[in-house]
Amino acid sequence: MRWSSYPSSHEAPPVVRREPRSRIAGFLFIAGLVLVSSFLLSAAPPKRLSVYSVAANYSLPVMQRANHDYVALLELLDPLGRVNAKLDGRRWRIRCNNVEGEFIAGQNRARIQGRATDLSSNFLIENGRGLVPVASLSSLLPRFLGGPVTLHEDSGRLFIGSVATHFTASLAAGTPPRLVFNFSSPVSPSVSTEPGKLHITFTREPVVAPASSTLTFGSNIISSATYSESNGLAEITVNTTAPLTPSFGNNGRTLTLTPASAASQASSPTPSSPPSAAARPAANSAANSAANSPGNSPPSALAPSSYPSAPRRYFAVVDPSHGGDDRGEALSSTLLEKDVTLALARRLRQELENRGISTLMLRDSDANLSSDQRAVLANTNHPAIYIALHVASGGHGVRLYTALLPYGSGDNGLFRSWSNAQSSFLAVSQGAAASISAELQKQQASVRIVAAALRPLNNVTAAAVAIEVAPAGSDLAQLTSPDYQQLIASAVATAIAATRDKLGATP
Amino acid sequence: MIPRHLVIAVAVLLMIVLGMAVYAWQMRGRAAVPVATSDARPLAPPSAGPTEQLTLFVAYDDPGILRAQSARIPLPAGRQQRAEELLRALLALYLEKSSPHAIGVGADVRSVYLVDPGLAVIDLNAAFADTHRSGVLVEELTVASLIHTLSANIPGILKVKILVDGKERDSLAGHADLSDFYDVSAVNQLAIELSAP
Numbered sequence: 001m002r003w004s005s006y007p008s009s010h011e012a013p014p015v016v017r018r019e020p021r022s023r024i025a026g027f028l029f030i031a032g033l034v035l036v037s038s039f040l041l042s043a044a045p046p047k048r049l050s051v052y053s054v055a056a057n058y059s060l061p062v063m064q065r066a067n068h069d070y071v072a073l074l075e076l077l078d079p080l081g082r083v084n085a086k087l088d089g090r091r092w093r094i095r096c097n098n099v100e101g102e103f104i105a106g107q108n109r110a111r112i113q114g115r116a117t118d119l120s121s122n123f124l125i126e127n128g129r130g131l132v133p134v135a136s137l138s139s140l141l142p143r144f145l146g147g148p149v150t151l152h153e154d155s156g157r158l159f160i161g162s163v164a165t166h167f168t169a170s171l172a173a174g175t176p177p178r179l180v181f182n183f184s185s186p187v188s189p190s191v192s193t194e195p196g197k198l199h200i201t202f203t204r205e206p207v208v209a210p211a212s213s214t215l216t217f218g219s220n221i222i223s224s225a226t227y228s229e230s231n232g233l234a235e236i237t238v239n240t241t242a243p244l245t246p247s248f249g250n251n252g253r254t255l256t257l258t259p260a261s262a263a264s265q266a267s268s269p270t271p272s273s274p275p276s277a278a279a280r281p282a283a284n285s286a287a288n289s290a291a292n293s294p295g296n297s298p299p300s301a302l303a304p305s306s307y308p309s310a311p312r313r314y315f316a317v318v319d320p321s322h323g324g325d326d327r328g329e330a331l332s333s334t335l336l337e338k339d340v341t342l343a344l345a346r347r348l349r350q351e352l353e354n355r356g357i358s359t360l361m362l363r364d365s366d367a368n369l370s371s372d373q374r375a376v377l378a379n380t381n382h383p384a385i386y387i388a389l390h391v392a393s394g395g396h397g398v399r400l401y402t403a404l405l406p407y408g409s410g411d412n413g414l415f416r417s418w419s420n421a422q423s424s425f426l427a428v429s430q431g432a433a434a435s436i437s438a439e440l441q442k443q444q445a446s447v448r449i450v451a452a453a454l455r456p457l458n459n460v461t462a463a464a465v466a467i468e469v470a471p472a473g474s475d476l477a478q479l480t481s482p483d484y485q486q487l488i489a490s491a492v493a494t495a496i497a498a499t500r501d502k503l504g505a506t507p
Numbered sequence: 508m509i510p511r512h513l514v515i516a517v518a519v520l521l522m523i524v525l526g527m528a529v530y531a532w533q534m535r536g537r538a539a540v541p542v543a544t545s546d547a548r549p550l551a552p553p554s555a556g557p558t559e560q561l562t563l564f565v566a567y568d569d570p571g572i573l574r575a576q577s578a579r580i581p582l583p584a585g586r587q588q589r590a591e592e593l594l595r596a597l598l599a600l601y602l603e604k605s606s607p608h609a610i611g612v613g614a615d616v617r618s619v620y621l622v623d624p625g626l627a628v629i630d631l632n633a634a635f636a637d638t639h640r641s642g643v644l645v646e647e648l649t650v651a652s653l654i655h656t657l658s659a660n661i662p663g664i665l666k667v668k669i670l671v672d673g674k675e676r677d678s679l680a681g682h683a684d685l686s687d688f689y690d691v692s693a694v695n696q697l698a699i700e701l702s703a704p
Contacts, residue, residue, distance in 0.1 A: 328681055329641035337641070371677075390682070392642040395571050399644055404697055406690035419687050448571070450700045451693070452647050453684040455677075468643045 049134060050232035052206035053160035055080055059232050062134060062156060068121040069153075070131040073103075077144060080160070085130060092123070092130040096144045103130055112143040155229035157206075164208040169225055169236075171217045172256075179222045179238065179257040183207070186252030188365050190324055193373070198244050198257065202234040221259045245377050248364045260380030314360035315504070316352050316496060317383040317462075320345035321390050324368025331393045332476055338366070340391040340479050344469065347485050348387070351493035357500070375421075375459035384503040385432055385496060388457065388466040391479055397446025398488060400433040401466040402426060403457035421459050428463040432499060436465065439495035443487055445472065463503055467492065557581065563597050564655040566608035566648035570704040573652055576600075590619040590627065590661050597656050608648060611638020617673070619657070625665030626688075627657060636671040639680040646683035648701065655698040658691045665691050 047062035049071055056079040063070045073094060077083045081097040090105040101112040103123040110117050120135040132140060137158060138151040150159040165185040172178045187205045191198065209227045216224045225238045238244065242259040249256065320341040322328035328337025345361055352359040362377050363369060369377070378386045392399075403422040422429070430449075437447045457464045469488055471478040478484045496503070558579040565576045580596045582589045594616045601610045613634035620628040639649065650669065658664045667689040670676070676685045 322681070326681065390643050392644065394568060394640065394642050394645050399571075401643060404693055406688075407692045407696075448704075450644075450647070451697050452643055452682075453650070453687070453689065454643055454647075454682055455684045455686070458684075458687075466643065 045231065047156060048232040049076075049156045049158060050203075051076065051079075051158045051160065052163045053080060054163060057204050057206065063131065065124055065131065066121070069134040070124060071134055071137070072129045073132045073140075074130060076137075080145060087125065087128050087130075090125070092125055094130065099144050099146075101140075101144065103132070110140070112140070115143075117143065152229060155234075156232040157229060157234070159206055159208075163206045165206050166208060167210065169210070169215050169217075171219055171222065176221050176242070176259040177217075177219050178259070179217065179225070179244070181236070181255040181257075182250075183253050183255070187255070188252060189255075191246045191367050193243070196239060196241065198238040198240060198246075200236040200238070200246075200255070203232075205234070207234045207236075222257070243376060243380055245360070245362075245381070246367065247361065252365065260377070313358070314381050315357045315384050315500070316359045317362060317378045317381060317386045318345045318348050318352070318359055319362040319374055319378070319386065319388040321388050321466075323363050323366055326368060328390070329392060331391065331479060335476070335480065337391045341389045342366075343480070344389050344391065344485050344489065347489035348389070348492055351486075351489045352496065355493055355497040357493070357497060371455035372459070375456035378456070378464075379421075379459075379461050383462050384500075386457075386460045386462050386464040387492070387496075388454075388464070390466060390468040392468050392470045393476055393479075395470045397448070397470060397472060398440055399468040399470070400437055400447065400449045401452035401454055401457065401468065402429040402433050402449070403460075403464060404451040404453045405458055419458055421461050422457060422464055425461060425463055428503065429457075429465055432463045432496070432503060433465045435499045436467070436492050436495040439491040439498070440488070443491045445487070445491070561593065561596075561660050562656075563593075563600065564652050564659065564698060565597070565600060566652045568608050568645065568648070571644050571648065571701075572704050573648065573655065573698050573701040575702075586661065587619060587621050590621060590657060591616055593656060593660055594619060594629065594653060597652065608645075608652070609640075610635065610649070614638060621661070621664070625663055626668065627661070627664045627666070628668045628670060629653060629657070630670045630673055633672040636676060636679055641680040641682065643682045646679045646681075647697075650679065650683045650685075650689070651694055651698050651701055654689055654691065654694045658695065667691060667694070 047064070047069065048059045049062050050059040051057065058079055060071050060075055074083060074085045077094070077096045083094065083096045085092065085094040087093075092103045092105065094101045094103070099113055101110060103110045105125040106122050108119045108122050110119060110123060117139060118136075119133055119140075121133045124131040134151075134156075135153055138149055141149040141158075141160065145160060147161050149161075150164075152158070165183055165187065167181055167183045169179060169181050172180050181200075183205075185205070187202060187207065189200045189202045189205065191200055193199070209229070213227045214224060215226070221240060221242050222244070223239045223241075225236055228235050228237070238257060240257075240259070244257040244259055247256050247258065248254065320338070322336075322338035322341060324338075326338065328341065331337060331340065342363070346364070349359045349361050360377075360381055360383070362374055374388075403426060405420055405423050405426060433449050437449055440447045452466065454466050457466055467488075469479065472484065558581045561578050561580055561582075563576050563578050564573045566573055578596060580592065582592050598610065598614060598616065600606065601608050602612070602614065611634055613632070615632045615635060617630040617632050619630070622628065639646065653669070654667045657667065669679075669685045669689070671685070678685055
């Protein structure tokens with residue numbers, strides 16, 4: 001009893017009571033951390049307003065204040081003419097091409113050329129910058145610029161004047177059918193893929209919606225395309241069951257999406273027509289659209305010797321390396337490798353086609369392709385030869401590379417890893433490199449052949465050679481010289497034409 | 508009233524905590540003295556101790572070749588530490604003013620891990636890759652020089668994986684593939700090709 005009565009006033013010590021509290025506090029702290037971090041991770045990208053005009057296409061950050069979207073008026077008008085602004089207490093005056101405007105902080109009425117204009121919400125001044133509501137731009141800007149302005153408020157796109165680029169899409173007859181986009185102005189979109197879809201994203205071009213935002217084509221391979229706009233971008237999403245190869249023409253006014261021939265076959269695989277090795281590399285590649293279709297390819301490559309005689313649509317695939325965000329080497333402050341490889345590739349295509357060699361260029365614009373996508377696009381077209389082009393400021397002359405593969409990677413049965421897909425073609429690749437080297441030497445060019453761990457050479461299931469062009473002397477300007485590029489393109493095309501029979505007989 | 512034994516226990520715990528804090532503070536001060544943390548240069552091989560005759564395969568940009576070059580370097584006894592010091596000796600050549608194959612300031616080998624059977628993992632620091640010049644040949648010379656030097660001096664290496672800052676990277680500077688393992692036999696063959704201009 002004593003034991004039970006004595007501690008009665010002393011038991012339930014604070015420690016015992018605090019333990020659940022500290023646990024709760026700890027739990028709340030961790031939960032708070034999780035909430036904050038998940039909020040930060042899931043934060044939407046910053047909003048932007050894209051502005052399209054005859055003078056310039058640009059984009060500005062959009063700031064949200066009191067549930068309204070705002071932009072800085074000075075920054076918006078600056079690329080469009082002579083602009084200056086002055087802050088005088090709460091009054092903010094701006095002058096744009098002799099048109100004067102006066103705004104007062106905290107008021108939703110402004111005066112432009114002496115005439116009152118209502119704003120959809122109050123004018124704000126932050127750090128000396130005048131912020132106007134985005135919703136009021138369609139009424140404010142015509143007063144400053146004296147012309148029509150079209151605002152797509154929901155998607156953050158502002159068109160000043162008649163600058164919109166319209167497009168049509170149609171399915172060209174053929175087997176398989178090609179989807180052809182015709183644009184009213186040259187475009188240079190970025191193209192990306194995900195399983196079953198191809199996205200064409202326009203960041204700088206004032207592309208606007210067609211009459212209907214969804215276009216249907218009635219094809220099993222390319223079923224439909226949808227147009228959408230958001231956060232300053234326009235996007236066309238093409239729904240497809242096969243990997244599509246984009247190519248530009250008509251000075252950037254035409255974009256043709258060609259289904260890979262193998263993909264159409266792979267949609268109904270039979271023991272006698274196994275899927276191609278190209279139809280299964282890593283995520284995000286164009287091949288995944290084929291790889292994810294029902295009953296499609298296994299996660300390893302088929303040995304080339306077991307290939308069916310797939311139709312060869314192009315004899316040569318020319319790959320101007322780099323592109324988009326991948327600039328390659330900065331050859332000088334103004335010259336990027338990705339631009340020189342593209343120019344060189346165009347010359348090489350012309351030279352090959354002059355010799356009757358059908359040629360596919362993997363990019364004919366500033367498009368960004370991963371090395372897996374390049375290999376997939378090459379493999380699905382079953383070319384006789386794949387040629388990757390690189391340009392370097394270091395060293396002299398031309399370097400020719402074939403794939404650097406592990407020893408003993410040649411005979412592993414029917415299936416082979418993606419990283420060694422080239423192994424059965426290595427001898428043909430080395431033969432092609434030797435032929436190109438001989439032709440370049442005839443032109444007095446300094447040439448060297450070495451192996452290189454240079455993707456996607458090891459993933460290509462055809463003869464594959466990479467060409468790295470350095471200046472013949474010490475003058476970097478030679479890299480862009482039409483004569484130098486022509487000499488190399490012509491020699492390479494001549495060598496390929498001379499070995500056409502050998503290359504064409506590869507498995 | 509708080510029981511006496513609880514008071515004593517709390518007092519003892521507090522003294523232990525205070526004692527640990529004082530000890531940790533002293534350790535912290537001692538540890539901070541000899542390390543110059545702002546010095547980003549790679550560590551030089553140990554200057555004392557017996558030296559060993561080694562062969563470094565040094566890249567030369569001008570003709571674009573690899574050249575075998577003898578060097579006497581003091582090396583530690585451990586196989587892994589030897590591998591690290593060996594590569595640091597090679598990088599020290601590339602960081603010299605008259606370097607035949609310049610690499611960026613601050614470029615270093617963080618660690619080399621030797622994993623049996625026959626795998627070496629070279630972990631380069633971010634400055635190595637971020638400041639490396641871009642180009643197929645210039646990147647290939649670097650990779651071949653590192654791997655061939657390592658495999659020629661540390662027996663038993665069959666495959667090499669190159670990481671940057673402990674992470675996988677697609678390429679060194681846009682060209683040389685770092686996503687896969689390098690087969691040492693193939694690189695040795697490549698080194699022979701690269702030794703002739």
